[in-house]
Amino acid sequence: MSQNDGLRLMAVHAHADDETITMGGVLALCADRGIRTCNICCTDGKLATIVDPDMPEETTRPRLAEIREQELLAACRILGVDEVHFLRYGDSGMPGAETNDLPDAFWKASLDEAAGRIVEHIRRFKPHVVVTYDSNGAYGHPDHIQAHRATLLAVEAAHTAVYPDRGAPWRVEKLYYTAFPVSQAKRAIEMAKNANMPPPFGAEDTSDLPFLTPDDWVTTTVDCSSVIMRKRDALRAHRSQIPPDWPMLSIPEG
Structure with missing residues (x-):
């Protein structure tokens, strides 16, 4: 028996593809180490830009929520995720968009209900x-x-008497937030430069990338180099969202 037998990890993400982009390597590594995993997808992702040229807007848009669910299931099979569940809140669109205020938008959903x-x-x-x-x-x-807020509340509430109709209390031992450290972005930019490729995410200066996390904020890192090709295969499963020349697919290993 593995020393990890019985261990379980849950990921809570907003859209199909977030699980692979942010932590696909961790999910694959868990599968290899006998750690059971569960992925919760909060929204239907129906407002996302369709990047696959073989998916025409007029015929794909009405089915995009269904397509993205199937892409997520395919990616999770590649990564070895044990369970996938969909909350199916409406996609809210990008920050500041009018769609943030749609009645079914996750952004407008009751936090109490979501948690x-x-x-x-x-x-x-x-x-x-x-x-x-x-x-x-x-x-x-x-x-x-909204996924952060609902998950934080849920983790805090799960071990208490709150939501008595939602099952017996359970205490989560650790809560982690995903991060893209500045040092790793600098490394990716340098690798792209050495390969005569455009800078990833269109920036040569990490100060132009608002989603990066200062290295001194990072408490935990996981070496996923052994499963990087599985992560790339899972990224390719999200074909409506991720083009073949996307940085995580095109930057050479090294």
Whole structure:
């Protein structure tokens, strides 16, 4: 038996593809080490830009929520995720967009309701570790911020008598936020430069990338180099959202 037998990790993300972009390597590594994983996707992602040229806007847009769910399921199979669940709140769109105020937007949803639904999953799956975004949702995306808020409340409530109809209390041992350290962004920029490629995310200066996390804020790192190709394969599964020349797919290893 593995020393990790019985350990469980839950990830809570706003959209299909966030799980792979932010922590696909961790999920794959958990699968390899016998740690059970569960991914919660909060929104339907129906407002996202469609980047695949073989998916025409007029025929794809009406089915985009369904397409993205199938892409997420495919990516999670590649990563070895044990459970995938959809809350199916409406996509809120980018920060400041009028769609933030749509009646079904996750950004407008009741935090009490959203937290209660996540509490139910926590009490059922019984994770030792939960992972979501930081308080700014990495770069200010309203759905990411709402996922952070709902998850933080759920983790705090899950071990109490709150939400008595959502299962028996369970205490999560650790809560982590995903991070993209400044040092890793600098390394990616340097690798792209050495390969005569455009800078990732269109910036040569890390100060122009608002989603980066100062290195001294990072408490925990996980070496996922052994599963990097699985992460790339999972990224490719999100074909409606991630083009072949996207930085994480095109930057050479090194």
